[in-house]
Amino acid sequence: MGASGKFCFTSSNPDVIQLPGVTYPIFHAFLQYIYTGQTQILEEQLGALRDLSLQFEVMPLIKQCEDIIDRFKLNKKLFDSGRKVEISHPCSLPQRFTVFPFGLPIDVQRLKQWLSTGEYSDVEIYIDGHGIVARSHKLILSLWCAAFTKMFTNGMCESNSSKICLRDTSVDAFTEMLHFMYSGELSLQDSTDMGSLLLQILLLADQFGVAPLLQECCKTILECLSEDTVCSILQVISSIPSCKSLEEACERKFSKHFDYCTTVNTDFVFLDEATFSDILQCPNLTVTSEERILDAILLWVMEASDLLGWEAVDTILKTSTPEILFGERLQSVNMLFPLVRFPLMPITLLKKLEKSNLSIQIPVFEELVMEAMKYSVSKMTQPGSNQNVRFQHRQSTFKEFQYICDGDNNGILYFAGTSYGKHQWVNPVLSKKITVTASSPASRFTDPKALVSRTYQGTSFAGPRVEDGKNCSWWMVDIGEDHQLMCNYYTLRQDGSSAFMRSWALQGSLDGKNWTNLRVHDNDQTICKPGQYVSWPVNGPTALFPFRFFRVVLIGPTTSDSGPWNLCICFLELYGYFHM
Template identity: 35%
Template sequence: MQLLRVNSNNELVVPPFECAWLSDKSQQLNDDVGCIAFEVKGGPSLFSWKDPNPSQGTRHIGLAAWDKFVAYRNIRMHKAACCTTEGQAHDRTATQVASLEQLCRHSVVTNLTVQSVCDGVQVAHLLEPALDDMAGCLLTFLSQNLESVLAQQSHDFVMLPLPVLTALLMNPSLVCEEVKLYEAVLMWTQHQKFDAQQTDEALSQLLPLIRFPLMSLEELQPHAPLRAAIAVESKRHVRGMAGVDSLAAARFQRRLSPAAMPLMYMCNGDHNGVCHYIGTAYGQQKFVNPALSGRLQVTASSPSCRFTDPKAVVSGHFLRNNAAGQRRDGGTWWRVDLGEQHRLMCNYYTMRHDASPDYARSWALQASTDGTVWVDLRQHADDCTINMAGQYASWPVTGHAARRPFRFFQLLLTPAAPASGKANGRVFSLSYLEFYGYFFRETPPSQQ
């Protein structure tokens, strides 16, 4: 049994379900009624008690807590104070003090980390429904940081119970690539002590929650058993619509998270794009050219000069003469770096021509996470959309690559289609550029 002790701060530390025995005659009560006042971790509290079976020379006060150690200080006993007006006032004050359980819940939620969230989710699941409110916060945190958990705490992830994993896959805050979710489900299954029937039952519950139609052929290629359950029709992955219609429909929709800020295209020249959003300090101030303030960077294939001003293409102003020239390696491009803490899942983009007659006809919108390896988001071959000075043009961005967030975006001039019989220009004229989609902003470590 753990005994009472006084720590260095002159505080009485009371282990769970221990009692403080009072045998001093000066502390004994004659009317069997009294109250004890003390502070618990700095918060004023008042507890009253009555000895139901008084014995000669001994009175006791029970002090209990569900925490391992609780510190009490300024312990005072008042004779018959609970019956006085002062004691009643103390009782009213005591009801306003947060309970130890509430303080612990708040501490757990506000100090969540990738290392502790899986353990917290398991405890909340075991104590359902008492901790349902806290379980929701824990599950949301796990959903938004699942990739980090899988990379750093996979041994804790595989210990999650089946109901928690099911709720995780259905959580709207889930941020993770579908192929990683599928691999995580397989890893979880392999670490469970299931027989063949239990494994089949678990997979039949979990696999319908994976959005296989959003996975590319390259991602599906290593999983031969899985391909047998997926039909390919017109280069689109389609799975049998078993179960409720809402679940089947969700399989073709991107997982959208509260962690992403939707920046939706409305019309040409609107102020809803990512460059304008970053330029307003995420909607907190008036617009300032983000390239001038250093919030993002814009570069061109040719050096800055009188007729090439990369920073101006995100200013929102019309430029009469602004063109990127051809590099020695033959590339002609405009490039935007959203910044180290920024990512965009692009679904639309807008460009505006300057006043020159050099209209772009063949180019590609590309994206990258590191500025070195680029993937095509949309290709334009002999596109005659732009045919006037100062004209706006916007296009949707679709495909598997468009479902991933990127830091870098560029417009790259490409050779004209052979069948067109037209030569593409060596300059890429551009007056304005904007991107739309789902914006992810990472918090710098110094601010976490």
């Protein structure tokens, strides 16, 4: 009641409010509105209900009564003595009408103040090892949590106690849950450990059965889900049935970035078998090669702390056994190895696997490799293989384009010029397979098609522009809406000028707006001659991210005095794993 208006409780009898002259129907409608957000009352009693609301300053009810009375005055035909009028509190967030305190005429700021000051509190909450963490109100706790309701009403000692002591509970997470109970909103401050705290709150919401908070946590996690957080989230939520949709979203995210999630670190080895198996069986699993999947399975069954390839594991098996190396997860290989599509592996790799210790010591591995060898040699579909996924190419796979030498024909921009291997090369800008743009308008010496023409240009540059208050120049390539590239190498060629770059970056983007640095060059002296080819690898985790847009961007002046911000290159080529 105190959160809905101004109720003056006398010091002599704080539990009693005197209401002389107020009839029961009026008082009942008044309380019903406060506690439920809606009520019914006879039309002729609207004035009395408004007066009672004025007395205690329940402002939403005052306004609604006056609005209804005014409508009756304007149109007396609406007035019907003896008919009941329905009054409902307008919810500030209609989509959350059923969540306390939305849908009720309550001053949320006043509620939050009471939580902060402990005013009107009737229960103290202690967390073992931290002392008292809050002075709360049993009614509000009971509205949200059935466990608290039972605790306060079961007739046991807790019902009469004014103290609650909790164990094995995060203070920060419980504080956030209390704040949600009083405000109906999750209000986390951005911080480096926000993701960890959010997961603790989610676990607490599941433990106490606060479903709206759990849903809000899931929604927030989905909004900030990334390749770096997906493993830690899956480890927490896989045991929570009500988080199934979030779990499936995480599995899709993992499968889409399988190379990254299994190469940056070994956190994925802590996933349970069911979750890891679901990821491996995801229809849209995107991976650069089946060898990557084999490596990941071996790391998982080993519960490895270091990143190893299958060859390193095979070497360990020279002096060990599968029982020792894989331990309790040894039985899982019978279920996981068949998820590797061995028939899609190159014959050279299969021959290595055939002679490996893995084949010698693990029967199911040997059987799968032999099956793949027969398929590879015969080049014919095995009986029933149309139904066997091991013989089917994945929907989402990458084709490798490996850098051989400067100016070679192995890059993806050259490949686009052949309509992806369908005919002789033509300029991919002219055939509209890719789009090239520059930081300055197109002109005789800023010609997008010239950058991929494979013909030396004496003068070819992108002029400067101001972005975020800084000078920059760039050439950008869009490889197409349905295409992505994990770039692991790139080649440039200086035009005929002596405006040599010294500080620049190769960047990738999914939308052409938000950019990720793939390789940054700071005072790089490599380019020193007109017409010079130069190439560099892209290393680290960013080489495992697929992007649609790529650009070479000048982040510092060139060696030219006359045009220090002209980006003077006449050729660009990209290499890596290409998704068509």
